[in-house]
Structure formats: C-alpha cells, structure tokens
Amino acid sequence: MKQTCLNCKFYKVEDPLSGYCRAEAQKAPEKAGQKPMVRHDSICAAWVDCGQNYYIRLGWIKAQEKKKTPDVRQ
Numbered sequence: 018m019k020q021t022c023l024n025c026k027f028y029k030v031e032d033p034l035s036g037y038c039r040a041e042a043q044k045a046p047e048k049a050g051q052k053p054m055v056r057h058d059s060i061c062a063a064w065v066d067c068g069q070n071y072y073i074r075l076g077w078i079k080a081q082e083k084k085k086t087p088d089v090r091q
C-alpha cells in the first residue's frame with residue numbers, strides 16, 4: 018500500500034480530502050496545538066503506519082461522500 022497521510026498514525030481526518038497532522042504535537046508537548054492541515058495524499062518522512070485505522074477512515078470518507086451525492090435511483 019502506498020504511504021500517505023491517510024494511512025499515517027499522526028493523521029486526523031477532518032473532511033473527505035484533508036485532515037490534521039498531529040506529528041509535531043505528539044513529538045513535543047510544547048508544540049501542543051500545532052496541527053497543520055494536510056491532504057490525504059501527502060506524505061512526509063515522519064510517516065508511521067496507522068494499521069486498521071486506515072480502513073476506519075476510508076469507511077468514514079465513503080459515508081461522507083454518500084451523504085453528499087443525491088440518490089438518483091427513482
């Protein structure tokens with residue numbers, strides 16, 4: 018699997034395309050509150066596998082996209 022922010026331990030999903038990176042805040046307590054926005058498909062050297070959370074995030078994103086798409090089956 019390709020390494021991206023979406024499957025990184027430090028990522029926090031915010032919307033279907035982006036989220037917050039918690040890497041700085043987790044590494045140094047004095048940097049608490051520093052959570053820059055990043056896109057799902059970004060990547061950096063601090064990447065750490067988030068394991069099963071990746072599938073939970075994908076499910077959440079799919080649910081959000083379903084909500085936005087009007088049901089045209091009528």
Ligand code: SF4
Binds near residue numbers: 025055059065
């Ligand atoms: S910017 Fe780096 S540390 Fe932050 S979520 Fe993306 S890959 Fe992870």
